[in-house]
Amino acid sequence: MTVQEVMDVLRTVKDPEIPVISITDLGIVGDVRATEGAVEVDLLPTFAGCPALGIIRQTVERALHDSGAESVSVRFVNTPAWTTDRVSERGRDELRSFGIAPPLAGAVPCPFCGSERTRRESAFGPTLCRSVFYCDDCRNPFELMKPIILEAGDR
């Protein structure tokens, strides 16, 4: 397989917790190395404690085997650090369509009605990567993909 072919396969693998977004649009695919029959994929963990990481690894391995790769090695690496800046524009649209506001610091527009009269109810939500918000206009609760950034001193 070529690297391009591997990337095409990875684009079909969805995040198990937010099944509208692919792992490429989520930005967790790091280095990809491909030769004749052997493929190596580096993945960047979103949150260190994310319970979906094992499932994502298995899904990637299966998808690549099914596409003809003979030997597949998928590993999680600690660098570069994943941040929500790595989520693509298409990924942001997909999050919105799922009812999750894409990661944003500052005012968060409601993914249902677009209003900016929203407030954070809790930084912590149903998964590690989501915060809970409430829209004061359409009165819907919604979630925000929790912004993960590197502070200036932490890079």
Add this chain to the structure above:
Amino acid sequence: MTDLPDDILRPFLISLADDELVLGHRDSEWCAFAPMIEEDVAFASIAQDEMGHGRLYYRLAHDHGAPEPDALVFERTADGFRSAVLLERPNGDWAYTVARHLIYDIYDDILTSALLGSSMKELRDIAVLVRREERYHLEHQSVWVRHLAGGGEDSRRRLETALTRVTGEISGLTEEASWHAPLIEAGVLPLGPEEIRPRLEGRLTEIFAPMELVVPGIRTGGGLGGRLGHHTADLEEALRSLQEVWQIDTKATW
């Protein structure tokens, strides 16, 4: 890379991981019992985060010759743990939970901030990952402490009692062990326990003084022994619960 022998690195990395695991386990015990549903959810998330950080350090320890992370978590007895005694204490009331967590998060902030400058690249990388997530914990516990301090007479009294209990055992976090001197010498640990202690005291005063809360002086000599494997019955009780399912069938695959 570092030239330090693995048998000096290992207990240090395991002590970092054990702190995260043991506190993460206590956090998880609030799930379904917290004062409000948002806190059930928050503490479940915080527990997962802390255990995730523990796993990063356990994996690095494994790279340096320690058993697999699962074996370290599920197959050790209490005397193999290098965590601070403070963190194994039962959650107690909400004020104790919040006060202990905030103080641990501040300690963790000082420590990981220093690790960003470690001579060991793998530790620098882990510090970056941990710090991305920890700012949410710090913010969360700081808000709660302000609520408790500014709430009614009962909540304020409980917070004061909690601060006295926590500061009584806080020195267990910065307890000296044999690995510290060579790690500091090699630049792996840029900030030793001696230097962390006054910074921690300074940060606590900074946070609590505006609430007109006097932080009882950090009692040196309180809550010691954890770094050397000396624990209380509280850790044994925590491990019975944490390891219970694994111990039913240690050969099961997941």
